[in-house]
Amino acid sequence: xxxxxxxxxxxxxxxxxxxxxxxxxxxxxxxxxxxxxxxxxxxxxxxxxxxxxxxxxxxxxxxxxxxxxxxxxxxxxxxxxxxxxxxxxxxxxxxxxxxxxxxxxxxxxxxxxxxxxxxxxxxxxxxxxxxxxxxxxxxxxxxxxxxxxxxxxxxxxxxxxxxxxxxxxxxxxxxxxxxxxxxxxxxxxxxxxxxxxxxxxxxxxxxxxxxxxxxxxxxxxxxxxxxxxxxxxxxxxxxxxxxxxxxxxxxxxxxxxxxxxxxxxxxxxxxxxxxxxxxxxxxxxxxxxxxxxxxxxxxxxxxxxxxxxxxxxxxxxxxxxxxxxxxxxxxxxxxxxxxxxxxxxxxxxxxxxxxxxxxxxxxxxxxxxxxxxxxxxxxxxxxxxxxxxxxxxxxxxxxxxxxxx
Amino acid sequence: xxxxxxxxxxxxxxxxxxxxxxxxxxxxxxxxxxxxxxxxxxxxxxxxxxxxxxxxxxxxxxxxxxxxxxxxxxxxxxxxxxxxxxxxxxxxxxxxxxxxxxxxxxxxxxxxxxxxxxxxxxxxxxxxxxxxxxxxxxxxxxxxxxxxxxxxxxxxxxxxxxxxxxxxxxxxxxxxxxxxxxxxxxxxxxxxxxxxxxxxxxxxxxxxxxxxxxxxxxxxxxxxxxxxxxxxxxxxxxxxxxxxxxxxxxxxxxxxxxxxxxxxxxxxxxxxxxxxxxxxxxxxxxxxxxxxxxxxxxx
Amino acid sequence: xxxxxxxxxxxxxxxxxxxxxxxxxxxxxxxxxxxxxxxxxxxxxxxxxxxxxxxxxxxxxxxxxxxxxxxxxxxxxxxxxxxxxxx
Numbered sequence: 001x002x003x004x005x006x007x008x009x010x011x012x013x014x015x016x017x018x019x020x021x022x023x024x025x026x027x028x029x030x031x032x033x034x035x036x037x038x039x040x041x042x043x044x045x046x047x048x049x050x051x052x053x054x055x056x057x058x059x060x061x062x063x064x065x066x067x068x069x070x071x072x073x074x075x076x077x078x079x080x081x082x083x084x085x086x087x088x089x090x091x092x093x094x095x096x097x098x099x100x101x102x103x104x105x106x107x108x109x110x111x112x113x114x115x116x117x118x119x120x121x122x123x124x125x126x127x128x129x130x131x132x133x134x135x136x137x138x139x140x141x142x143x144x145x146x147x148x149x150x151x152x153x154x155x156x157x158x159x160x161x162x163x164x165x166x167x168x169x170x171x172x173x174x175x176x177x178x179x180x181x182x183x184x185x186x187x188x189x190x191x192x193x194x195x196x197x198x199x200x201x202x203x204x205x206x207x208x209x210x211x212x213x214x215x216x217x218x219x220x221x222x223x224x225x226x227x228x229x230x231x232x233x234x235x236x237x238x239x240x241x242x243x244x245x246x247x248x249x250x251x252x253x254x255x256x257x258x259x260x261x262x263x264x265x266x267x268x269x270x271x272x273x274x275x276x277x278x279x280x281x282x283x284x285x286x287x288x289x290x291x292x293x294x295x296x297x298x299x300x301x302x303x304x305x306x307x308x309x310x311x312x313x314x315x316x317x318x319x320x321x322x323x324x325x326x327x328x329x330x331x332x333x334x335x336x337x338x339x340x341x342x343x344x345x346x347x348x349x350x351x352x353x354x355x356x357x358x359x360x361x362x363x364x365x366x367x368x369x370x371x372x373x374x375x376x377x378x379x380x381x382x383x384x385x386x387x388x389x390x391x392x393x394x395x396x397x398x399x400x401x402x403x404x405x
Numbered sequence: 406x407x408x409x410x411x412x413x414x415x416x417x418x419x420x421x422x423x424x425x426x427x428x429x430x431x432x433x434x435x436x437x438x439x440x441x442x443x444x445x446x447x448x449x450x451x452x453x454x455x456x457x458x459x460x461x462x463x464x465x466x467x468x469x470x471x472x473x474x475x476x477x478x479x480x481x482x483x484x485x486x487x488x489x490x491x492x493x494x495x496x497x498x499x500x501x502x503x504x505x506x507x508x509x510x511x512x513x514x515x516x517x518x519x520x521x522x523x524x525x526x527x528x529x530x531x532x533x534x535x536x537x538x539x540x541x542x543x544x545x546x547x548x549x550x551x552x553x554x555x556x557x558x559x560x561x562x563x564x565x566x567x568x569x570x571x572x573x574x575x576x577x578x579x580x581x582x583x584x585x586x587x588x589x590x591x592x593x594x595x596x597x598x599x600x601x602x603x604x605x606x607x608x609x610x611x612x613x614x615x616x617x618x619x620x621x622x623x624x625x626x627x628x629x630x631x632x633x634x635x636x637x638x639x640x641x642x643x644x645x646x647x648x649x650x651x652x653x654x655x656x657x658x659x660x661x662x663x664x665x666x667x668x669x670x671x672x673x674x675x676x677x678x679x680x681x682x683x684x685x686x687x688x689x690x691x692x693x694x695x696x697x698x699x700x701x702x703x704x
Numbered sequence: 705x706x707x708x709x710x711x712x713x714x715x716x717x718x719x720x721x722x723x724x725x726x727x728x729x730x731x732x733x734x735x736x737x738x739x740x741x742x743x744x745x746x747x748x749x750x751x752x753x754x755x756x757x758x759x760x761x762x763x764x765x766x767x768x769x770x771x772x773x774x775x776x777x778x779x780x781x782x783x784x785x786x787x788x789x790x791x
Contacts, residue, residue, distance in 0.1 A: 046634040047593075048517060048611030057598040057608060117593020117608065117635025120443065124592050125573040131447045131590075132572065139572035139596050177719070184723045201692050202566060202602035281536055355523060355557060355604045356535030494756075495763055501774035518778050532757030540777060546770040553763055661769065684751040701751070702759045 002399065006162050009402045010388045017387070020237065024383065032376040038369025039114065047117055049366040055359035056350040058115070060342065060367050064374070065111035067222070067341035069193045070215065072104035072149065074223015076186035078250070079179060093242060094179075095393070097227060098157040099385045101186070105150040107378040114370050138199045142192045149185040152178050157389075164392050166399050190215050197349065205282035205349040208271075214264040220257035221310075222337035224250050225330040232327070234386070239394040251320050258311045258333065285358075286348040293351075293358055300344050307336035447574060448587040448626065460626065467622070467631065475622040477630055480648045482581035488642050489582070489669035489676045490653075491685065492556060493703040496663035499524050499547045499554030506658035507558075510643060511629040512621050514613030521640040522558045522655065523604060529553055533688075558655075559584060559605035559640035560688065560696035567597035567606060576637075582697050583642050585627035591636040598637060602689050609634045642666070669697070 017025075042049050052059050075097035082094050113119050124130040125140060134140045156178050163170035194212035201207055228250055234240035272283050284290060289297045313319045313329035320326055352358045363371075391397035445451075445459065456479050467475035504522045513519040525538040529551050538555070548554065565584050568576050575590040576597060598606045612634040624630040625645035632638050643653035647666070656664040667676035679685070685699035751759075 046609070046611040048634075050610075052610070054519075054598065054604070054607050057595045112594075115594070117595070117637075118591070118633075121573075121590070121592045124447070124575065124590055125594075131450065131574040133574040136569050137572040137596070139570065139594065143572065180716070180719045181723045181726070183720060188728075196596075199570065200566070200600045202600055202689075278536065349599075352536060353604055354535070354602050355525060355540070356538050357540055357604075494760070498765060498769055498771070499773060500771050501776075504777075505774050520777050523777070527760075529761055529763060532760050533753055543773065543776045545772065547773045548765045548770065553760055660771070680748050684749045684755070686751040686753065686756045690750075690753075699748075700756070702756075702763075 002166050003162070005399055005402055006165050009165065009397065009399070012402070013388050013391045013397060014384050021387075025380070028376045028380045028383070031372055032380065035369045035371070035373025035376060038366040039373055041366050042114065042370060049364060051361055051364040051367065053359050053361070055353040055357055056347060056361040058346055058350070059361055060346075060363040060371065061111045061115040063342035063346040064371055065108050065115070066193055066215075066345060067338055068104045068108045068111065069146070069190055070219030070337070070341065071223045071226065072101045072108065072146075073186045073190040073216070073219045074227075075101035075104075075153070076183050078224070078227070079183060079186075093227075093231065093246060095157055095160055095389060096230070096386070098153045098182075099382065099389060100223070100227065100230075101153045102150065102157060103378050103382040103385070105146055105153070106381060107374050108146060110374040110377065114374070138192060138196045142189070142196055145185060145188045145192050149182065149189050152182045152185060156182070157385075161389060161392050164398070187216065190219050197345075202354055203349045204279035206345075208268060210264050210268050214261065214268070217257050217261035217264055218337045218340065221254055221261055221307075221333045224254050224257075225334040225337075228330045229327060229334075232323075234390065238390050240390050241394065247326075248321060251314060251326060254333070255311075255314045255320070258307070258314060262307070262311060281352060282348045285351050286344055290352070290358060293360060295360055295362055296343060296347060299339050303336045303339040303344060306332040307340075310336060442589060445589055447590045449574065449577060456626075463626070463630065467624075470631075471617045471620045471622065473617075473620070473622050475624065477624050477626055478645055478648075479626045480645075482579045482583075483648060485668075485670055486581045487669045488561070488647060488697065489667060489680065490561070490642065490698045491665040491676055491679045491683075492698070492700050493661075493663040493665070494553060494555065494686075494700050495702040495704045496661040497554045497556060498661055499526055499542070499549075499552075499556075500660065502658045502660060503556060503655035503664065506654045507640070507643075509619065510621055510646075510654035511641075512615050512624070512631060513607075513638075514609060514615060514632075515619075516614045517611050519607045519609070519613070519638070521605070521607065521638075522556050525555045525557060526552050527555060555688075555700070557603055557605070557688065558698075559642075560603050560694065560698040561640075561642065563695035563697060564693060566600040566602065566692070566694060570596045570600045572596065579627075579644075581648075583627075583644055583647075584639070585641055585644065586637055586639060587627065588630070588632050588636045588638070593635040593637065595637065602692050602694060606637050606639045608637050663703075 038049075050059070050061075078094050078097040113122065116122065125132055125143065127134065132140050132143075134144070156175060159175065160170055191212045194215040197203070197206035198208070198211045228247055231240070231242045231247065235242055269283075272280055281290065285293065286296050286300050289295070310329040310333035313325050313332070319329070347361055350359075351361065441462070446455075448456075451459070460477050460479050463477045464475050467477065501524055504520050504524060507513070507521050508515070508519075511521065513521060523540055525535070525540060526542040526549070527534060527538045531537050533555065542549065542552075561578075561582050561584055563578075563582070565578055568578055568584060572594060573590060573592050575592065576584065576586045578584050593608070595608055598608060609632055613632055615631070620631070621629060623645060625641070625648070628641045628644035643651075643655075646653060652666055653664075656666045665675055665679055667674035669676055669680065671677060679701060680699065683701040683703070685701045687694075687696045687699060
């Protein structure tokens with residue numbers, strides 16, 4: 001019964017809001033509808049509406065999927081310090097990291113669903129009802145760990161909010177082990193997503209042992225960047241409170257992550273360019289283009305430029321502690337990683353293809369629309385969850401108030 | 406597609422489907438699936454009776470759809486058989502007869518175009534070098550001076566990377582060495598296409614188009630039967646032919662006799678003679694895919 | 705969130721290890737090594753790529769064999785696909 005009240009209360013709170021809140025929701029719904037049109041096209045005509053081909057058989061969807069797995073994994077960025085070092089300022093906001101993780105995993109599943117050719121047959125890769133190729137296929141592993149990670153975060157976040165809502169002390173012996181389990185699970189989701197690509201010796205571009213560590217380092221840059229911006233927006237628009245130290249602590253952790261990310265990338269560059277083997281061709285396509293084909297060159301350099309600038313801004317204590325330069329840095333690193341994962345990771349893996357043919361790929365309008373669809377649906381979900389969480393945590397919205405109404 | 410289905414089981418399933426969430430209904434409405442098809446299990450796990458029933462239904466469905474007598478075989482692998490293929494690089498002139506014979510035999514989509522065989526033109530000076538190969542060559546006459554030709558199709562690897570990565574076990578290697586796809590089971594994730602080092606797997610990006618009159622009605626469940634959109638397909642050594650004791654159609658069409666095929670376990674076979682007496686090359690040997698497809702120099 | 709917890713770093717690390725073991729152990733427990741096909745290649749003499757390239761440089765196709773090739777594949781042309789999709 002109380003659980004029912006919790007859900008009822010959550011739904012009620014979603015519909016309560018000012019003009020700003022409603023216009024944000026309407027905006028999201030409008031672009032969601034625009035994106036949905038693209039998905040309807042794709043359902044009717046098949047993946048032919050994308051610019052993918054037998055040569056470039058994975059592209060923008062899988063790039064977005066990979067990026068979002070990183071965002072989901074980065075929620076642990078906040079959990080680790082909160083629990084190892086007992087940093088109070090961060091501990092209060094861990095739940096928002098978890099909500100972000102839930103959203104990101106839902107969006108990941110969304111990108112997988114739009115990428116597969118026969119979405120109604122999705123159940124074929126599930127265990128028991130389907131024939132999951134479990135230990136052999138890394139995709140099966142990925143699905144497995146993503147599922148676990150999603151369930152853990154969903155349960156912990158819901159349980160904590162529910163306990164607050166019914167004004168009961170939560171059971172620490174349930175929550176703590178789950179949060180501890182979510183740490184390796186977060187590392188696992190991103191590592192295994194990297195292994196997804198790493199496991200393919202046919203594609204030398206991905207066949208580097210540094211891929212998984214680089215994935216993790218980049219995730220620890222982009223995920224917290226979203227949170228830094230988000231916390232400030234929430235502080236301005238709601239009763240959400242966050243201490244300055246918490247943001248600086250996150251920023252400081254991001255500097256380490258960025259340094260490691262940069263170092264790994266340089267190590268990869270060195271290995272490829274100094275050895276100058278036939279596998280260099282993929283990096284050449286990415287950074288300089290091959291002959292006339294320079295489609296990715298502006299993006300890859302933009303990503304490098306933005307990443308480096310963000311690193312410098314975060315490295316210097318003065319610019320790190322200045323709220324304006326901090327925000328610029330956070331936006332830059334977010335887009336740097338987004339371009340790196342969305343375009344620069346997947347496409348060069350297929351260009352040139354295994355038989356040396358170059359098939360030019362750039363996302364089609366329907367691919368962009370479908371991407372917008374998933375991002376707007378994710379933003380909508382995240383907005384609703386935030387609304388509920390803030391009402392319960394900061395506005396003392398509880399079961400008593402619901403009964404009063 | 407919209408045929409009268411008075412079958413009570415189907416009715417029941419239809420009603421059941423109405424109960425499934427709105428999105429699922431929307432999805433299935435767009436794909437207009439046959440619900441028996443939808444609930445069908447992985448071919449590998451089906452019993453003999455199930456297979457017989459499915460085959461009968463398919464034959465009926467295809468015969469109606471294409472207006473000719475359609476046969477769908479589910480002939481299993483013959484005992485003591487392991488198929489091998491050898492291609493003579495010193496004879497191949499790059500005429501692409503094999504490419505189109507394969508398209509006709511195996512009902513590949515004409516638009517969007519799918520070719521299971523890719524013929525690479527390479528420079529004699531550079532040797533085997535994929536990065537400088539050309540698939541769009543179109544001179545008046547082949548072979549062109551200074552070039553040689555390497556046709557590539559599925560290498561039917563003994564250690565197939567595509568099978569290993571499939572999350573749904575929708576593709577596997579048959580006992581006779583042929584790597585097959587269950588088109589009803591494939592979810593279309595295309596992980597196998599990323600994993601294949603030979604570009605041998607092809608995807609039905611849109612609804613495949615084959616003119617009814619060109620449709621080859623002699624088919625195999627795991628081979629050349631019509632495919633839906635959104636699934637992966639590949640060379641099967643013409644499974645519908647070789648399990649009946651015939652040669653693959655690319656072997657038959659080749660005007661120069663560059664293509665050799667047979668049972669590697671049969672000591673009297675031509676393929677065995679080549680393997681024992683010629684030195685053979687496998688593509689991308691460093692990846693340990695162990696192809697059952699060999700390249701050699703006859704002269 | 706959880707209030708003051710008295711976990712020392714070592715117990716934390718212990719729990720972390722346990723968590724890792726539980727996540728990966730399940731998969732590893734069911735792991736079966738893929739069996740390769742048991743066909744021993746009967747004395748095949750392999751040819752390396754370098755040796756093949758030497759053969760290739762000496763290849764000679766007779767003039768009698770020259771014929772018109774079939775048309776090249778179309779599927780690599782992105783622009784064409786785009787046009788058909790726009791209709």
